Amino acid sequence: MSSYQQQNPGYDQYGGNPYGGQGGYNTSGNPYGGQQNLNPPPLVQRQSATSDYSQTDGQPYNTLPTQAPTVxxxxxxxxxxxAVRKQITSLSGQVSAIASAHQRAISSPDGSLSSQVESLVSQTQILNTQIKDQIKFLETDAARSGGNVTKDSQIRNLKSQFKSQLEQYQQEEATYKKRYQDQIARQYRIVNPDATEExxxxAAQANWGDEGVFQTALKSNRSGAATSVLGAVRxxxxxxxxxxxxxxxLSQLFQDLAETVVIQESAVKATEEQTDNVVKDTENANVQLTKGVKSARNARKLxxxxxxxxxxxxxVLGLALGIYFGVTVPNRNK
Known part of the structure; x- marks a missing residue:
């Protein structure tokens, strides 16, 4: 195990596989697509001294706040x-550890050291996701701050540092891909010394996971040594x-970083529109309630x-009857 892993015992609790049974390379889909529960802590929300729907000063409802979310x-x-800069520094160490593990794997006669590379890459995927999520969170906060020069400058520098480190990681992986292909070419020549350059x-580009390709390569040389060499090629x-x-x-991660501003600004706009709609609905409810109270008062008056x-x-009817029976009827009898 690399010295980097010894310095970071936190990773060992996963048994070399932080994805819980799936290798970091073999994960289907995109590990940077936000499927992990790695969201940053939410922004602190201020509490109102009174309920939004409390009745005070004769008003049926208080008006909801219209300001943007707290920043x-x-x-x-x-x-x-x-904190994110420290994570990027850790990422630099991870990339160096992966490069060293690749070098040891190339020097190994078989693929026994590939699991070390796989474990380091899985750990790096998690770290990259954490950094990306934090940058998104901070970029959203900067957008909500409305032209805060300090925050905007810090976000630009932070994204630049992260992209630079990702580009280094990308370059290391591309370099070792070429070296692995060169090794396949050399091993193929051992099995087929008369093979042309073409x-x-x-052979270096072939799909050696295909059994047909493997058997075709063995046609001209079926010795035990050839079988062993082609196993290493696989x-x-x-x-x-x-x-x-x-x-x-990594390519998808670059795209996610480039889309962060647009995506988050749309989300903020949607939240503000929703708040405006709630305010309008509350005002309409106040109007309707006022009309209802007025109607109820009119109904009581009626x-x-x-x-x-x-x-x-x-x-009037009682007076009329009293006059009729008290005055008119006795006069008639007389």
């Missing part, structure tokens, strides 16, 4: 930037496939007017 202070922002080149071909997968993942009118009618 980090410059001090907190710079603290997180420093045949050797095709192992090198597997290493090349893993490197190609890493290069694809009820009292109706009751008063009924009482008045009953009084």
């Amino acid at each position: 980090l202070s410059n001090q907190d922002f710079l603290s997180r930037v420093d 045949e050797v080149h095709e 192992a090198r071909h597997n290493d090349i496939q893993k490197i190609e997968q890493t290069l694809l993942e 009820k009292w007017w109706c009751l008063g009118l009924v009482l008045l009618v009953m009084i």
Whole structure:
């Protein structure tokens, strides 16, 4: 195990495979696609002294706040930037460890050391994802800050450092891919010493995982030594496939970094629009509630007017009957 791994015992708890049973090269899909639960801590939200829906001063509802989500202070922002820079420094050490592991694997007569490379690459995938997520988080905060020169400058420098380290990693992987192909060509010449340059080149590019290709290479030489050499060729071909997968993942990571600003600005805009809609809905609810209260008051007034009118009618009717029976009827009898 490399000295870097000895200095970082935290990785050993995964048993050399931080993906829980799947090798870092063999992971289907994109390990940088955000499927890991590595989100940065959320921004601190200020608490309102009163409920958004409390009734105060005779108002049915308080108006919801319209300001954008809370942003980090410059001090907190710079603290997180420093933490990400330390992660990028760790990434540099990881890349160097991977290069050393590749060198040992090439010097090995078989593919027994490939697992060390695979473990280091898996660890580096996790670290790259963490750095990318932190940069996205900080870039979103800078966008919400509305032209904060300090934050914008720090984000540009941070992304530049990360991209520079990724480019170095990309270059190392491409270099060792070429060296693995050169080794395949040399081993193929051992099995087929009469092969032409074109045949050797095709062998270096061939899919040695295909049993048909393997058997074809054995046609001219079926000795035990040839079988052993071609077995080593297969192992090198597997290493090349893993490197190609890493290069694809790095390419996707570059694209994710380039799209961060657009994606996050759209998300912020959507949040602000949603807040505006909530404010409008609340204001409409206030209007409707005010109308309802007014209608209820009018209904109570109408009820009292109706009751008063009924009482008045009953009084008039009582007076009329009293006069009729008290005055008119006795006069008739006389």
